[in-house]
Amino acid sequence: MQPTPEPASAATPSPRLPGGEREIESLAEFDELAAHGSIAGCRIQAIDLTGRTAALRDCDAKGTVFLGCAMEQDAVDAVRAAGALVFPPVPGLPFNPYRGLLYTPDELFAGLAESGYEATPDARAYAWFQETKADGDVFSSMLRAIHDDSVSDALDELLVSARVVGVMGGHAMARGTEEYEGAARLGRTLARAGFTVATGGGPGAMEAANLGAYASVFRDEMLDEALELLAKAPSFTPSVTEWARAAFEVRERWPSGGASVGIPTWFYGHEPPNAFATHLAKYFANATREDGLLARSNAGIVFLPGAAGTLQEIFDAATPNYYESRGEPTPMILVNHTHWTTHLPAWPLLQSLARGRSMESKIALVENVEDAPAALASCSSAT
Template sequence: MQTSPAHAAHHDDREIETLEDFDATVSARGTLSGHRVQAVDLTDRTRELLTTDTSDAVFLGCPMRPDAEAKVRAEGALVFPPVPGLPFDPYRGHLYRAEELFAGLDQGYERTPDALAYAWFQTTKADGDIWASMLRAVHDDSISDALDELLRGARVVGVMGGHAMARGTAAYAGAARLGRELSRSGLTVATGGGPGAMEAANLGAYTAPYEDEVLEEACQLLGGAPSFTPSITEWARAAFEVRTRWPKGNHSIGIPTWFYGHEPPNPFASHIAKYFANATREDGLLARCNAGVVFLPGAAGTVQEIFDNATPNYYESRGEPTPMVLVDRAHWTERLPAWPLLQSLARERSMESRIALVDRIEEAPDALKRLGG
């Protein structure tokens, strides 16, 4: 099994995100001064808080006993208390896991934390509550921080494509084989984290450690619930059945959003960076694809992603342009002719040698390599 691309040891050494980190810091340094403690339950660490210097520390959503809280506040620490009644933790220190977002699926998707967070978002977005918008912003910034920590040092390749690609189709199987090949080559696969082409690429990465026949079997099993409509519950159950039969998959990243609340996250991404703000999610997804992006056939969202990625490549605002591979000549030159415009933008610029159009999905990995991915 491929290991995760980054570990806690790589994050800012001032950040404390687990109880183990807290204990190790207190033991090794004897001080919490200047540290940031993020979403760690400290109700059983009162003695340590009372006897350790906490000046200039920041506690983000850390439950603690009243005497400990009074002491750290008196020393000048900032304490952002937990917010009761939320279906999510705005201060969380780690990305989501599918098991967390889909907890309670046996009672129906509507009861899961993922669905409850979307319902909260819809309600608070409609009433324009400044408190709620601040909580969303804090949550999304925490997710970005966790994503950066996870991917530090990783070579990340994006696979973009539409949510409408149904399980059981040849296109879905092709996208899954692409994800598998990219993962086997040592790249970290990142997608928009939703259904369709996104799920297929995450599934392919997940099955990369297994024999090729496993992916074929998994696709057949998933074909019994081809779409997340009309039942997200049955769609998700089929995915977890695959994961139960083959429990040791490779890691990959899914970066979905509650902005598209009708689209659930797919359970095959090992780490899920789910955002409330779609603009933050879109830019963050593409910015982290340092080994390039493969664009499968899609509609408005995929077209937007092509040119969201082309803009920094055009201006070289992130340094050297990253490879862009568009798959399906007819789709990108006739149905949605994004390729001619992309070619025109790239002409006589350094990104010109970093774009390619291929006919078949099987050609995408080699094209990515030729472009320097």
């Protein structure tokens, strides 16, 4: 199936590149520039330009790069003759490798209500990944790399000037538990304090933190009611469909919630993305996703109890902090003393790494999730 080009939007002007080129990611932006007779040097991403043949013939397109834009052949011939480079849409893909914007839950879960999760773009992209990742086809691996680079570019544009706090934790944390409620309240507190909440974008603790950010613009009672509704489908197993439908029921009852970011991966495609992260930067490469999530958490990271994945994230975040020599180390807050000192004793090793270094004042272990925001503030102000 040919991926649908990005919809037109009244987005703010796209950023200019170092050489002065401009990224165009909506039809409205294209029309604005085309009206002045020049799109020279622009990078135009995943826009349906089939109705803009006349404008494309008339515009100066020297040095312009078209990435996955649907165009009539006359328009393709005209812009190439003018000195443009055209990368046409790739047929037969369940995703657009040249996308200019991050995903939304509505986009990834399209068709959920009518046909169930297996029919959604998210599930179909995972199926494509499973089919192609082991065959060694350079074209498939190139498409995955282009897609992930496009997602990183869109994520950077979204987070310009944002104070991002990452919330890490296990995918197994079930709805209806005290731990899930605590993670949701943490996300709400952070969002109301002006932070952009970023998670791994999946279920469990990740969903809870994104839910809290979503709930931050509503009265306090909304979160209590939402938690009760979600508890009817505690886990994404055995049915992703029922789990996701419960989330969309909450979104339909309380539309236009607070913004947050989820950064999931099709590498763990059996774990679906959650519907409460308003912006989803979904990757094929898990290493790119992990590094991107931690590197963009510039205002601190809170680590809730988790297993191997969360443990890996702790030391992935600790490494740049350990070698930090010019800037400020990123605050790291670990939640649950028993978990991080006895069950998975990451805290003693983290303390040993930090001793005598600038990161020593930037790490903390707290017992309860309610204490994490205060610990984050204390570590942020420590010198």
